[in-house]
Amino acid sequence: MNNKTLSIVSYITLIGWLIAYFNGKEKADSLLKYHLRQALGLAIVSIIFNVILTIVATIVPALSFLGIAGLVILVLWIMGIINAANGAEKPTPLVGKMFENKFAFIG
Numbered sequence: 001m002n003n004k005t006l007s008i009v010s011y012i013t014l015i016g017w018l019i020a021y022f023n024g025k026e027k028a029d030s031l032l033k034y035h036l037r038q039a040l041g042l043a044i045v046s047i048i049f050n051v052i053l054t055i056v057a058t059i060v061p062a063l064s065f066l067g068i069a070g071l072v073i074l075v076l077w078i079m080g081i082i083n084a085a086n087g088a089e090k091p092t093p094l095v096g097k098m099f100e101n102k103f104a105f106i107g
Contacts, residue, residue, distance in 0.1 A: 041099030
């Protein structure tokens with residue numbers, strides 16, 4: 001797979017991220033490294049959001065409707081995939097700027 005394809009795959013679950021990371025480790029360019037950072041950051045935000053939402057919904061069941069906010073994260077994933085497919089190093093809205101210079105192990 002080329003780096004553009006690996007950039008797209010990195011957004012498809014954590015397994016896709018691992019595949020993209022290990023397959024592109026030797027020949028990673030700036031596009032792949034950028035989208036690996038963005039996808040990992042988005043996955044971490046998603047996990048934290050879901051844990052907090054589950055705790056809140058357990059404590060106050062009337063706030064279960066906040067689960068619809070999970071659609072925002074889905075839209076961010078899709079925007080990341082579109083950016084990777086277009087070959088653009090553009091951060092995902094809301095959270096992307098936080099992860100541009102994080103995760104030093106990626107490169």
